Amino acid sequence: KAGVTQTPRYLIKTRGQQVTLxxxxxxxxRSVSWYQQTPGQGLQFLFEYFSETQRNxxxxxxxxxxxxxxxxxxEMNVSTLELGDSxxxxxxxxxxxxxxxxxxxxxxxxxx
Amino acid sequence: xxxxxxxxxxxxxxxxESSSLNCSYTVSGLRGLFWYRQDPGKGPEFLFTLYxxxxxxxxxxxxxxxxxxxxxxxxxxxxxxxSATYLCAVQGSGNQFYFGTGTSLTVIP
Numbered sequence: 001k002a003g004v005t006q007t008p009r010y011l012i013k014t015r016g017q018q019v020t021l022x023x024x025x026x027x028x029x030r031s032v033s034w035y036q037q038t039p040g041q042g043l044q045f046l047f048e049y050f051s052e053t054q055r056n057x058x059x060x061x062x063x064x065x066x067x068x069x070x071x072x073x074x075e076m077n078v079s080t081l082e083l084g085d086s087x088x089x090x091x092x093x094x095x096x097x098x099x100x101x102x103x104x105x106x107x108x109x110x111x112x
Numbered sequence: 113x114x115x116x117x118x119x120x121x122x123x124x125x126x127x128x129e130s131s132s133l134n135c136s137y138t139v140s141g142l143r144g145l146f147w148y149r150q151d152p153g154k155g156p157e158f159l160f161t162l163y164x165x166x167x168x169x170x171x172x173x174x175x176x177x178x179x180x181x182x183x184x185x186x187x188x189x190x191x192x193x194x195s196a197t198y199l200c201a202v203q204g205s206g207n208q209f210y211f212g213t214g215t216s217l218t219v220i221p
Contacts, residue, residue, distance in 0.1 A: 004155070033209070042213035043156075043199065056208045090155050097207045100146055103155035 001026060004093050004104035012110045018079040021107045025072050025093030031055075032074040033101060034066055037088040049074055050097070081111045114139040114204045118212035125219050128189045133198055133215045136182040141205030145183050147176050148199040150214070156199055190219045 005024045013019050025032050033056075034046040045058035049068035068074045072093075078085055088108050092101035119134045137145065144163050148156035160169040162178040169176045173194065175186040185198055197214040204210070 035211075043201075043211040045208055045210070048208065056206065058208075088153075092155075098143065100144070100158050100161050101209060102158055103148075105155050106153075108153075 004091055004102055006089075006091050006104040006107050008107060009105065010108045010110075012112060013081050015081055015083060015111055017081050018077065019081060019109060021076045021078075021089055021091075021109075023074045023076070023091030023093075023104060025074070025091075026102055029093035029095050029102075030072055031094045031096060032068055032072065033092045033094075034074070034076050035090045035092065036060075037090055037106070038086075043090070046076070078109075083111050085109065086111045114202065114206075114208075114210045116200055116202055116210050116212035118198075118200050118215050120215060121213070122216045123218070125187075125190055125217070127191060127219055127221050130186070130188045130190070132187070133185040133217070134182060135185070135200030135212055137200075137202045137210075139202045139204040139210070143203040143205065143207065145178055146201045146203070146209070147174075147183070147185055148201065150197045150199055159198075187217070190217075192219045192221050195219045 007022045031050045033048040036044045048056040052068045063079045066076045088106045090106045092103045094101045116137045147159040150156040160176040165180045167178050173188050177184050197216045199214045201209045201211045
């Protein structure tokens, strides 16, 4: 069974630009969550989508948004990039709310 | 507020030297406690789920245990390939996952 895939794996953007990251969950998984990981803060929860609906949201500004499609694939968008947005962005999928999450390899975003 | 604290932040062991990692938590209505392993530059890899106090899970040299306030990840006779960051997460009644900042384990040959 294929794992969680994320594209692109690496991205370099300039401050003020916007970026879209993509995540394909494990087949059969209806929930997709997004996390930001930085050396100082660890894994910070961004949001979770289940069957195209946002179910939970973390404490991030409105510049961070996401969506989920009918095939469970998800995208995350960050507008007006700031230097502090440089991080590893991880996507995780799970079958449903009572199951463990499985993570993708992440997208390394560098903002210059 | 749901919170997870892991200790120690970093741990260096000689190969074969057993030890334990700690994960203490405060959560409303624990639905599950999860252990992950993360190698540098990669996504976390799922290890164990524990649901109730007294539960134990084992996998090779790793054993996870759970009490009402904390969980331990015991590493028996570790090998250099066990070097990684070990993350603990809890899921409360809100269904969101809260992660600790991890324990960085280095096993020296």
